């Protein structure tokens with residue numbers, strides 16, 4: 463299951479999530495929209511969702527092992 | 528607990544705010560506070576004034592009132608007195624709350640009416656393009672102060688405390704994990720509560736003052752905001768450029784709508 467749920471239509475490319483992601487998972491594409499460059503490295507810490515001003519990114523809850 | 532997005536009018540998204548505007552972060556924090564307290568959506572009213580921040584009420588799925596500039600607190604006072612059972616939350620900007628609405632703000636606090644005022648403080652009149660507000664720091668630039676503001680800013684928390692507010696807290700958009708708790712405590716307080724939420728306006732404030740983009744402005748908040756107890760331990764020169772966050776003040780006083788209900792009882796009983 464994917465760790466990140468991205469609503470591209472809401473993203474305004476502010477770079478907030480990119481800046482505060484501790485694992486460099488996120489980047490802006492050529493149109494200035496967010497995408498996951500390296501979803502495998504995502505630790506689901508929630509920092510991106512916490513401060514996204516546009517409600518464009520949600521982090522799936524960690525699955526119980 | 529409901530998911531915070533269930534409190535949004537999602538059909539109205541994306542919202543109108545500029546890229547990196549912190550208003551969305553503060554609005555999300557209000558929704559999270561409401562989710563945390565599991566407030567009845569039909570018994571919660573959100574009242575806002577005029578400004579970019581005041582547009583937030585239009586994105587929230589409650590009974591909402593988008594009122595006149597500076598007049599959110601008077602409208603909210605009317606709502607609360609008409610039906611004291613309601614949870615009434617006020618969304619206001621720094622201009623809305625402390626310039627044109629400054630008198631209503633202090634008198635709401637003086638009455639200790641049970642309102643939760645969330646002040647979106649971006650230090651500027653955002654909507655109208657960057658005029659100085661009473662919360663623009665001295666020497667910062669605005670369209671109305673091209674050489675820098677001469678005046679001292681209000682500290683809205685101290686202002687509210689002097690006027691009689693019974694719960695006062697300050698948070699920032701950077702500290703978005705803490706903000707919902709500060710707001711939830713304000714909702715729980717039976718009296719006038721102020722939560723000052725410091726939030727970036729990269730377009731009308733940051734740009735003119737060379738503060739960088741929204742991530743840079745958020746980083747600045749992370750460096751200048753200090754939890755209250757740690758702030759108290761700083762020497763005066765170390766406090767320079769820093770400000771305390773957290774619950775700043777709590778006190779007890781009779782709540783206005785409750786006190787007023789006694790007046791109604793007396794009047795109905797024909798007693799003086």
Ligand SMILES: Cc1ncc(C[n+]2csc(CCOP(=O)(O)OP(=O)(O)O)c2C)c(N)n1
Nearest residue numbers: 578579580596620621622623651652653654
């Ligand atoms: C009576 C009145 N005077 C002036 C205005 C113009 N006006 C609209 S928004 C605003 C300032 C908003 O600043 P603030 O409250 O700080 O909110 P922000 O836009 O920064 O969120 C002003 C002066 C108005 N709408 N109504």
Ligand code: SF4
Nearest residue numbers: 483504505507508510
């Ligand atoms: S959840 Fe954490 S690690 Fe994953 S993308 Fe968001 S900020 Fe980065």
Ligand code: SF4
Nearest residue numbers: 473474476477479514
């Ligand atoms: S914080 Fe939100 S709006 Fe900004 S770039 Fe990331 S996903 Fe897009």
Ligand code: SF4
Nearest residue numbers: 544545548579653728
């Ligand atoms: S002008 Fe400032 S406060 Fe208004 S939407 Fe743009 S960034 Fe936000």
